[in-house]
Structure formats: C-alpha cells, structure tokens
Amino acid sequence: MVSRRFAVGRRCSMDTFPPFSRLRWSPVRRRRGCVPAHDPLRRPAGRVEPQLDYLAMTSNWTVPGEAVSPVRHPEAPAPGESIPAHWHGCFGCRGTGDGGLGLDVRAGEGAEVTGEIVVDPAFEGGPGVIHGGVLSSVFDEVMGFSAKLLALEVVTAHLEVDFRSPVPVRSALTVRARVDGVLGRKLYASAEVYVNGAAAPAGSARALFITIDQAVHFRDLVGNSTRI
Ligand SMILES: CCCCCCCC(=O)SCCNC(=O)CCNC(=O)[C@H](O)C(C)(C)COP(=O)(O)OP(=O)(O)OC[C@H]1O[C@@H](n2cnc3c(N)ncnc32)[C@H](O)[C@@H]1OP(=O)(O)O
Incomplete structure (x- = not known):
C-alpha cells in the first residue's frame, strides 16, 4: 500500500512512521527522495501566470487618495443608540439563542x-479560543x-483580518469600526477588537464594501431564504 502511494520516489523508513499525514509533504522527505506519485507541490511544466483578479484582492489594503470623508446621514441613530438589525x-444580527x-x-x-459581544462557547475554534472565521464575521x-450611519446599503467585497492574540471563549469583546x-x-x-477591556487590540480588520440596490441585488436570491 505504502509503496504504491510513493511509487515515483524511493521508499524510506518515514513512509510508515506516524503521524503519517504530518510528514507526508515535508521538506525532509523531499530531500530524501520520498516523492509521492501525485505531488501537489510539483509545479506544472511551463510558466504560471499570476491571477490578476486574485492579486487585486490581496492584502496591503490602503484607502485611495481620491476617497472622500464619509458623511453621516442626518437621521442616523444618535451616538450611544443601538443600531437596528x-x-x-442575518447570522450577524440574530441572537445566540x-x-x-x-x-x-x-x-x-x-x-x-x-x-x-460575549464569545459564546459555540464559537470555539482552537481549545478555549474563538474560531477565526467567527471573529472575521464579527468584524464584517x-x-x-458603520455603513448604516451613512444610510447606505452595502455588501462586503473584500475582508482582511489580522489575528494578533488569542481571543478566549466567554470573553467580552468590544469592536470599534468606522468608514474611513x-x-x-x-x-x-x-x-x-479589544478583549475584556484591554488597552491593546487582539486583532484588526479592513474591508471594502460596495453600495447596492438591495431590491435588485437579492431579487433572484431571496427565494433561497428559509427566514422570509
Ligand atoms: C448593516 C449591513 C451589515 C452587512 C455586513 C455583512 C455584509 C456581508 O457579509 S455581504 C455577504 C458577502 N458579500 C457578497 O456576497 C458580495 C458578493 N459580490 C458581489 O455581489 C459583487 O461582486 C459586488 C456587488 C460586491 C460588486 O459587483 P458590481 O455591483 O457588479 O460592481 P463592480 O463594478 O464589480 O465593483 C464596483 C467597484 O468595486 C471594485 N471591487 C469590487 N470587488 C472588489 C474587490 N474584491 N477588491 C477590490 N475592488 C473591488 C471594482 O473594481 C469596482 O471599482 P471601480 O468602481 O473603481 O471600477
């Protein structure tokens, strides 16, 4: 079984050494010639062109110089007021119950x-800490x-998150966000995001939102909802 998997390279003692999955693609194995038959790290022949669409979405997000300051809508909720769902x-707007x-x-x-937000134990990722995807949702x-203060309907086009320190479950999070x-x-x-009132943030995020006409954007999608 093992020799069939690694038919291309020569066999070595590590083929049977647990934990198998962790060692399967290791540089040590590659140096020793233990190259599997179907190696996902092997590059295809010929030049691989960069994916420009993808590059446009990658990091180092900066607000362009031509951008203007956001203008708060006169009827936006007053400072301190809760903003309605x-x-x-929406998963973000619903209660944990x-x-x-x-x-x-x-x-x-x-x-x-x-x-x-208080980090519900259901949001656990690693042992005792919030799942990074859940924290990303919180940021999103x-x-x-913040777009609601401008009375704009938006969807997220790009979201990036830096996780600086672990966020424990059951901790109280304060997220400060703004349109730049x-x-x-x-x-x-x-x-x-700040954990339990700490002075230093445990993570940060940036996003690009695009204004939409909700009636048009969701017209052909709303039928998928189970919550109408
Ligand atoms: C109170 C509200 C809280 C909401 C919080 C939660 C929000 C969400 O999670 S929404 C769910 C996740 N997001 C989505 O499903 C959106 C899916 N994407 C889309 O529907 C479309 O791509 C959409 C609507 C964003 C843009 O499409 P479209 O309307 O055709 O506009 P398009 O011309 O492509 O883009 C507009 C501009 O944004 C730019 N742009 C769009 N996407 C990106 C991107 N990922 N990176 C950089 N620029 C982008 C375009 O280059 C274009 O720039 P310019 O005006 O300078 O030419």
Whole structure:
C-alpha cells in the first residue's frame, strides 16, 4: 500500500512512521527522495501566470487618495443608540439563542460604531479560543453597520483580518469600526477588537464594501431564504 502511494520516489523508513499525514509533504522527505506519485507541490511544466483578479484582492489594503470623508446621514441613530438589525435573518444580527452572533452595535461619533459581544462557547475554534472565521464575521458585521450611519446599503467585497492574540471563549469583546473613506460605490472601513477591556487590540480588520440596490441585488436570491 505504502509503496504504491510513493511509487515515483524511493521508499524510506518515514513512509510508515506516524503521524503519517504530518510528514507526508515535508521538506525532509523531499530531500530524501520520498516523492509521492501525485505531488501537489510539483509545479506544472511551463510558466504560471499570476491571477490578476486574485492579486487585486490581496492584502496591503490602503484607502485611495481620491476617497472622500464619509458623511453621516442626518437621521442616523444618535451616538450611544443601538443600531437596528439590517435583516432579521442575518447570522450577524440574530441572537445566540437563534443561532446568531448576538451582537449589539451602537452608533458612535461620525462614521464610527461600537459592537459588543460575549464569545459564546459555540464559537470555539482552537481549545478555549474563538474560531477565526467567527471573529472575521464579527468584524464584517460591525464594519458593515458603520455603513448604516451613512444610510447606505452595502455588501462586503473584500475582508482582511489580522489575528494578533488569542481571543478566549466567554470573553467580552468590544469592536470599534468606522468608514474611513468613500469613493463612488466603494466604502473603505477598518476595525479593531479589544478583549475584556484591554488597552491593546487582539486583532484588526479592513474591508471594502460596495453600495447596492438591495431590491435588485437579492431579487433572484431571496427565494433561497428559509427566514422570509
Ligand atoms: C448593516 C449591513 C451589515 C452587512 C455586513 C455583512 C455584509 C456581508 O457579509 S455581504 C455577504 C458577502 N458579500 C457578497 O456576497 C458580495 C458578493 N459580490 C458581489 O455581489 C459583487 O461582486 C459586488 C456587488 C460586491 C460588486 O459587483 P458590481 O455591483 O457588479 O460592481 P463592480 O463594478 O464589480 O465593483 C464596483 C467597484 O468595486 C471594485 N471591487 C469590487 N470587488 C472588489 C474587490 N474584491 N477588491 C477590490 N475592488 C473591488 C471594482 O473594481 C469596482 O471599482 P471601480 O468602481 O473603481 O471600477
């Protein structure tokens, strides 16, 4: 069985050494000539062109110089007021009892909002800490709410997150987010998360939101919802 898997390279003692999966693609194995028959690391012949669409979405996100400052809508919730859910079916807006994040987002000054959330044990990723994807959702949602202060309907086009330190389950998180700049339909936002009132952030995020006409954007999708 093992010799069939590694038919291309020569066999070595590590073929049977546990834990098998961790060693399978290791540089040591490659140096020793233990190259599997179907090696995903082997590059195809010929030049691989960079994927430009992908590059446009990658990191080092900066607000373009032409972007203008966000203008708060005159009827936006006053600083300190809770911002209502944008859609009752939204995972970010629903309470934990209803399978959601259980976020409370309040308006701040200008285009700034503050989100509060207690990390439910159901959000665990690594032992005792929040799942990174859940924290990304928290960032996405709270930054999205900052667009509501401009009375704009948006969807996320790009989201990037830096995880600086582990976020324990059952900890109380404060997320500060704001719209940094607006350029046509594009809203550039940023956010930081603080654990149990710490002074230093445990993570930060940036996002690009695009304004949409909800009626048009969701017209052909709304039929998929189980929450209408
Ligand atoms: C209160 C609200 C809280 C909401 C929080 C939660 C929000 C979400 O999680 S939404 C769910 C996840 N997001 C989505 O499903 C969106 C899926 N994507 C789409 O539907 C489309 O790509 C959409 C609508 C974003 C843009 O499409 P479209 O309307 O055709 O506009 P398009 O012309 O492609 O892009 C507009 C501009 O944004 C730019 N752009 C779009 N995507 C990106 C990107 N990923 N990176 C960089 N620039 C981008 C385009 O280059 C274009 O720039 P310019 O105006 O300078 O030419």
